Amino acid sequence: MPRNRRPQDREEKREEILAAAQRLFIDDGYESASMGQIAKSAGVTVNTIYWYFRDKDDLLVAVLDRLLAEALAQYTTIADRPLGDRLLWALDQLERLHGLVNTVHTRAPASPAVHAWHTGFHQLADTLVADDLRKAGAAEADLPAMTAIGTFVIEGLLTHRPDDAGKRAVIDLLVHRLTTAPTRT
Amino acid sequence: MPRNRRPQDREEKREEILAAAQRLFIDDGYESASMGQIAKSAGVTVNTIYWYFRDKDDLLVAVLDRLLAEALAQYTTIADRPLGDRLLWALDQLERLHGLVNTVHTRAPASPAVHAWHTGFHQLADTLVADDLRKAGAAEADLPAMTAIGTFVIEGLLTHRPDDAGKRAVIDLLVHRLTTAPTRT
DNA sequence: GGTTCTCTTGAAGACCGTTCAAGAAGTGAG
DNA sequence: CTCACTTCTTGAACGGTCTTCAAGAGAACC
Numbered sequence: 001m002p003r004n005r006r007p008q009d010r011e012e013k014r015e016e017i018l019a020a021a022q023r024l025f026i027d028d029g030y031e032s033a034s035m036g037q038i039a040k041s042a043g044v045t046v047n048t049i050y051w052y053f054r055d056k057d058d059l060l061v062a063v064l065d066r067l068l069a070e071a072l073a074q075y076t077t078i079a080d081r082p083l084g085d086r087l088l089w090a091l092d093q094l095e096r097l098h099g100l101v102n103t104v105h106t107r108a109p110a111s112p113a114v115h116a117w118h119t120g121f122h123q124l125a126d127t128l129v130a131d132d133l134r135k136a137g138a139a140e141a142d143l144p145a146m147t148a149i150g151t152f153v154i155e156g157l158l159t160h161r162p163d164d165a166g167k168r169a170v171i172d173l174l175v176h177r178l179t180t181a182p183t184r185t
Numbered sequence: 186m187p188r189n190r191r192p193q194d195r196e197e198k199r200e201e202i203l204a205a206a207q208r209l210f211i212d213d214g215y216e217s218a219s220m221g222q223i224a225k226s227a228g229v230t231v232n233t234i235y236w237y238f239r240d241k242d243d244l245l246v247a248v249l250d251r252l253l254a255e256a257l258a259q260y261t262t263i264a265d266r267p268l269g270d271r272l273l274w275a276l277d278q279l280e281r282l283h284g285l286v287n288t289v290h291t292r293a294p295a296s297p298a299v300h301a302w303h304t305g306f307h308q309l310a311d312t313l314v315a316d317d318l319r320k321a322g323a324a325e326a327d328l329p330a331m332t333a334i335g336t337f338v339i340e341g342l343l344t345h346r347p348d349d350a351g352k353r354a355v356i357d358l359l360v361h362r363l364t365t366a367p368t369r370t
Numbered sequence: 371g372g373t374t375c376t377c378t379t380g381a382a383g384a385c386c387g388t389t390c391a392a393g394a395a396g397t398g399a400g
Numbered sequence: 401c402t403c404a405c406t407t408c409t410t411g412a413a414c415g416g417t418c419t420t421c422a423a424g425a426g427a428a429c430c
Contacts, residue, residue: 156337
């Protein structure tokens with residue numbers, strides 16, 4: 001039992017800070033979004049953020065978890081579409097956070113928390129993609145390399161952001177080349 | 186004609202600063218390597234760096250140019266090896282700067298200089314890869330998507346650094362799938 | 371009423387990249 | 401030699417960052 005309770009619930013306030021951080025991280029980028037701006041946007045002082053989150057990286061991880069949960073909730077609604085469509089969907093989902101992909105890669109070496117999130121995310125993504133490729137009849141031995149390629153291409157598309165036609169072309173070619181057996185020579 | 190000359194040549198000193206910056210950027214990362222550390226490592230004061238370079242991003246671009254020139258000089262020695270070998274070579278070359286790949290992507294939106302370097306680099310890389318794929322008999326229409334996939338996979342391997350066997354598997358599978366025509370269904 | 375825990379805050383610390391104004395050092399002209 | 405001019409170097413400061421510390425406010429329990 002909590003010895004004390006403010007009128008506003010703890011989770012509620014945490015969520016407010018998180019929402020402000022998410023918006024600023026996505027709109028301005030992780031580096032540009034200062035703790036001061038986040039605090040002002042959430043209507044609190046900087047120190048209050050440090051009551052709910054260990055540091056800025058911890059705040060980033062919490063935002064990432066939030067976004068991932070959102071995306072996974074939506075994933076069930078399109079889980080039975082063809083692989084190419086699902087990849088494009090994943091791309092659109094992730095594209096909302098375009099800058100954050102790079103941020104995660106940048107912060108992971110320096111922050112154990114971000115590193116752990118990054119590892120977990122790729123395990124999840126690998127599992128999903130591997131299941132797909134298995135169903136498409138890919139050889140079991142090729143699966144690790146294939147999922148890696150799939151992941152790398154998606155990250156590349158996020159980082160370099162070609163136009164829609166370019167995205168389509170890359171995804172279609174990738175799916176075609178990965179799911180149809182090459183000719184024996 | 187220069188009105189004045191110090192005992193040490195201008196280019197020489199610039200090169201010393203550049204060497205110190207390169208080592209720290211690669212070993213500690215761009216963010217962690219502070220201007221103060223770079224200056225101390227080069228045996229000068231911080232302000233001296235600002236005499237030779239506009240800002241930290243300019244210093245980064247100069248380091249990138251240095252590294253790229255080194256790599257290109259070596260490229261001619263292996264230009265006639267098979268595509269897979271050359272990709273692995275490029276990977277080893279670039280791997281020395283693993284962290285810098287991300288740094289470039291992170292700084293490009295904020296720094297016009299880094300952005301310009303990034304664009305130029307990809308134009309160069311795309312040209313090289315496209316030539317290769319053309320020689321391997323790839324359909325002209327597929328070339329842009331193929332080179333994009335090649336680039337993305339290399340960047341992915343650099344960012345996520347699997348072991349040597351994993352790298353080999355990904356490269357082999359990629360080259361195999363890209364250079365052999367899929368079966369018609 | 372006093373104690374205890376939760377939450378909030380103002381102020382300060384350590385570091386960052388960058389700029390300013392001043393000084394040192396070499397070169398050429400009078 | 402002296403003076404002006406350019407090149408290079410530097411100490412000190414500025415505004416910004418994330419983070420921490422110590423103190424205070426507010427609700428719940430004894």
